[in-house]
Amino acid sequence: MNLSIPISIITLGAIALAQEPVNETCPFTGNPVNPEVSVAVGDDEVAFCCSSCKGGFTSWSADKQAQYIKLQKESKPTKVGKANYEMGMPYSLDVCAVSGEKLDAKGKAVTKKYEGREFRFCCNGCVKLFEEDQKGYTEKVDALMIKDQLPYYPLTTCFMMDEPLDVNGSAVDFIFDNRLVRLCCNDCKDMFLKNPGKYFKYIEEELIKQQTKTYPMTTCAVADSPLDGMGGPDWMIVGSRVVGLCCAGCRPKVEREPAKYFNKIDSSK
DSSP, rough: OOOOOHHHHHHHHHHHHOOSOOSBBBBOOOOOOEEEEEEEEEEEEEEEHHHHHHHHTTSSOHHHHHHHHHHHHHHHHEEEEEEEEOOOOOOOOEEEEETOOOOOTTTEEEEEEEEEEEEESSHHHHHHHHHHHHHHHHHHHHHHHHHHHHHOOOEEETTTTTTTTTTTOOOOEEETTTTTEHHHHHHHHHHHHHHHHHHHHHHHHHHHHHHHOOOOSSSSSSSSBBBBTSSSOOOEETEEEEEEESSGHHHHHHHHHHHHHHHHHHHHH
């Protein structure tokens, strides 16, 4: 009996079992990784640009390796719903999610993601407190965001049912990915959560339509160049605010400090 197994089958099996690395760039050089130069750490795979960098990683302590893997996983966008909505809207408040102090009160703000959602803190001590009561502090942040974004929300009707938001007594207001959503009932909320990527389009269209009518600046909020100077304007949505930019290249600065640019827009009115 011939018990030999074709090499092609073995190769295909190995490919099927191969795991995607947690990182896309080498932790040492920043160059794109070669998936064939990798090391397994528990159930995770870390890849490198060359065998030399692989050797450097294996010399790290177990704690340092685990921290690197954790950071890589947290940095990857979380996709939810049928349309694969990509989480990642910046934290739009200028105060710590725990202490309520200004984000820069104790130096550089600390940014963390939990279940794909971004939160910001004034210090690492507040991060620890948040993780001990994530539900409680999230509810606190949600209440602040709802209050902050309500004046800019563009719809008075439920985009699911085309009914007034208060048709059932009062609107159902909630925060999803640091963005305010207002609907007429919890059944509509359940439908929204199944496919947020599809339904956010209704809100985004109205945000841009309404806020650009009275937008006070003719220059880019970041570069101070004409809004149409680079083929724009590029209308960026952060929470329930529209920020006018000359190009998409200015977006990262707004993502890092949204409140700074909100203030700039407001002071120009």
